[in-house]
Amino acid sequence: MNILSKTMIACVGLALAACTQPEYLQGVDGNGAGSGAYGSGSAQDPTSPLYFQQTVGDRVLFAVDQSTISPEGAATLDGQAQWLMTNTAYSAIIEGHADEQGTREYNLALGARRANAVQEYLLSKGVAGNRMKVVSYGKERPLEVCSDEACYNKNRRAVTVVSAIPNS
Amino acid sequence: MMKHVLTLLAAFLIGATPVAAQDSQPLKIIVDQGVIEPLPFAVPDFVAGSSASAEYARNIARVVSADLSGTGLFREIPSNAYISQITSFSSPVQFADWKAINAEALVTGFVNVDASGKLVVQFRVYDVFAGQEMSQGLQFVGTPDGWRRMAHKVADEVYKRITGEGAYFDSRVVFVSETGPKNQREKRLAIMDYDGANVSYLTDSSSIVLAPRFSPSGSQVLYTSYESGFPRINVLDVSNVARRALEGQDGTMSFAPRFAPDGRTVVYSLTRGGNTDLYTMDINTGASQRLTNAPSIETAPSFSPDGSQIVFESDRSGTPQLYVMSSGGGEATRISFGKGRYGTPVWSPRGDYIAFTKQSKGRFHIGVMRTNGSEERLLTASFLDEGPTWAPNGRVIMFTRETAGASGASSLWSVDITGRNLRQVATNTGASDPAWSPLQN
Numbered sequence: 001m002n003i004l005s006k007t008m009i010a011c012v013g014l015a016l017a018a019c020t021q022p023e024y025l026q027g028v029d030g031n032g033a034g035s036g037a038y039g040s041g042s043a044q045d046p047t048s049p050l051y052f053q054q055t056v057g058d059r060v061l062f063a064v065d066q067s068t069i070s071p072e073g074a075a076t077l078d079g080q081a082q083w084l085m086t087n088t089a090y091s092a093i094i095e096g097h098a099d100e101q102g103t104r105e106y107n108l109a110l111g112a113r114r115a116n117a118v119q120e121y122l123l124s125k126g127v128a129g130n131r132m133k134v135v136s137y138g139k140e141r142p143l144e145v146c147s148d149e150a151c152y153n154k155n156r157r158a159v160t161v162v163s164a165i166p167n168s
Numbered sequence: 169m170m171k172h173v174l175t176l177l178a179a180f181l182i183g184a185t186p187v188a189a190q191d192s193q194p195l196k197i198i199v200d201q202g203v204i205e206p207l208p209f210a211v212p213d214f215v216a217g218s219s220a221s222a223e224y225a226r227n228i229a230r231v232v233s234a235d236l237s238g239t240g241l242f243r244e245i246p247s248n249a250y251i252s253q254i255t256s257f258s259s260p261v262q263f264a265d266w267k268a269i270n271a272e273a274l275v276t277g278f279v280n281v282d283a284s285g286k287l288v289v290q291f292r293v294y295d296v297f298a299g300q301e302m303s304q305g306l307q308f309v310g311t312p313d314g315w316r317r318m319a320h321k322v323a324d325e326v327y328k329r330i331t332g333e334g335a336y337f338d339s340r341v342v343f344v345s346e347t348g349p350k351n352q353r354e355k356r357l358a359i360m361d362y363d364g365a366n367v368s369y370l371t372d373s374s375s376i377v378l379a380p381r382f383s384p385s386g387s388q389v390l391y392t393s394y395e396s397g398f399p400r401i402n403v404l405d406v407s408n409v410a411r412r413a414l415e416g417q418d419g420t421m422s423f424a425p426r427f428a429p430d431g432r433t434v435v436y437s438l439t440r441g442g443n444t445d446l447y448t449m450d451i452n453t454g455a456s457q458r459l460t461n462a463p464s465i466e467t468a469p470s471f472s473p474d475g476s477q478i479v480f481e482s483d484r485s486g487t488p489q490l491y492v493m494s495s496g497g498g499e500a501t502r503i504s505f506g507k508g509r510y511g512t513p514v515w516s517p518r519g520d521y522i523a524f525t526k527q528s529k530g531r532f533h534i535g536v537m538r539t540n541g542s543e544e545r546l547l548t549a550s551f552l553d554e555g556p557t558w559a560p561n562g563r564v565i566m567f568t569r570e571t572a573g574a575s576g577a578s579s580l581w582s583v584d585i586t587g588r589n590l591r592q593v594a595t596n597t598g599a600s601d602p603a604w605s606p607l608q609n
Contacts, residue, residue, distance in 0.1 A: 113443075140376055
């Protein structure tokens with residue numbers, strides 16, 4: 001219940017579109033991401049995963065069939081690198097995604113290219129390689145479900161999902 | 169897990185009908201011809217040896233009819249048109265009565281449950297206009313719960329005799345069962361008969377599963393699973409659903425596995441540092457070999473039936489295209505040259521064609537081409553068709569079709585290699601990524 005109520009509070013201050021995706025706010029973006037990761041901490045706390053997601057920006061978008069980081073993407077990733085360098089108790093899984101225009105196999109490989117481009121960028125900004133993992137979901141986990149460019153451009157993404165490194 | 173362990177014993181029956189030599193064309197359908205008129209046939213309910221076998225006798229005839237009609241090559245004449253009935257399996261057939269209703273082929277059968285509880289199915293196929301039996305009658309013996317398989321075997325024999333093509337009805341399909349909305353789809357491996365009957369599940373839906381592929385014997389299935397949080401190749405034993413991850417998958421992810429004809433070599437894609445290449449692995453020892461080494465995407469590999477070559481997809485030219493190389497790797501020859509993007513090539517079990525997915529002008533197609541890339545022929549067109557798999561006889565293709573939009577859903581479809589007889593395969597959930605088994609023994 002605690003997680004749920006905090007998630008709902010966080011929703012109040014957000015755009016409606018984001019509130020329609022409570023699953024994502026709880027960090028369940030694909031079966032691989034750690035569930036509940038974003039239920040903790042508040043968006044006002046700059047050390048919280050929620051702040052990382054909403055204020056720093058957890059995702060970069062890509063052009064059709066491309067894995068090149070755009071200038072806007074680079075700006076977002078600069079913020080991600082800075083956050084990760086400051087908040088060393090967190091590790092990141094970078095999820096690469098594709099839109100539905102393409103075969104399942106090709107999109108898996110394309111998603112891997114995108115996730116890798118983000119990882120390389122963060123590495124170049126000083127984030128330690130052992131704090132990052134990449135995974136491709138291909139076209140298996142679209143964020144938006146319509147079948148036109150308005151949705152496709154949001155689905156061609158790489159999302160950095162941060163979670164606390166377990167205490168050893 | 170696997171329900172009926174079934175031994176089918178086939179035996180020839182002694183011909184019961186005197187051969188009436190006539191000068192008519194023998195009954196024959198050429199599958200490769202573009203447009204043909206379906207051949208009218210009759211399959212009266214099989215004759216039951218006892219009341220215990222009456223239901224089997226009826227149901228087996230219905231499955232035989234559905235198999236044949238489902239090819240689009242045959243058209244059943246309904247029983248209310250019959251002039252004479254088949255009340256005895258051994259009595260001479262009244263050819264004139266079947267000729268009068270234009271039944272060019274007639275299938276008769278006898279079903280009995282013997283003293284040991286085994287189901288015995290006998291059948292004969294007649295060329296009505298020639299007034300004679302086509303080859304000899306056959307007998308199958310099996311356990312009663314395998315009655316559908318026995319029906320498929322009867323239909324396979326009829327199909328083989330009339331078309332001259334290989335059988336395919338007694339086969340299974342492993343696929344991904346899909347439920348839930350598009351952005352939270354749940355996927356499970358499932359297996360069914362080729363016609364959608366006898367569905368059972370091989371995994372639960374706790375992690376994404378993709379693209380199952382049968383071993384050459386049909387006893388194992390390779391697939392990609394997110395069970396570890398990352399795409400990894402699993403191998404699953406169909407008989408007891410025991411599964412394990414393949415050894416030595418040390419990259420970011422591995423996917424798109426397929427067996428070689430030897431049943432122990434697996435070819436697959438492995439991604440390292442964002443780059444995807446092709447590898448083979450010995451499934452028993454875990455020893456792997458790298459086949460391609462390029463900064464481009466190399467994926468969707470498929471062996472030729474003799475194991476000497478691999479067809480695969482690569483974007484080394486800038487867009488995804490099809491290439492063929494030796495199964496040991498090395499130089500690859502591009503075989504796709506049409507406008508558009510090509511993917512998921514699959515070598516026909518007969519070795520004569522390669523089926524593929526083509527993306528062109530915002531539409532997706534399933535197509536076939538000769539193994540050198542010539543004679544490209546698109547068989548389907550829709551918002552999204554992909555992932556062809558071959559029937560054991562190399563004359564029919566099954567694939568995934570997905571509809572557009574927020575309510576978009578996947579389903580399985582089949583089409584023959586001439587582009588005729590496009591039809592949906594019945595599944596009770598959404599379904600994708602079919603893989604056709606070899607013919608069962």
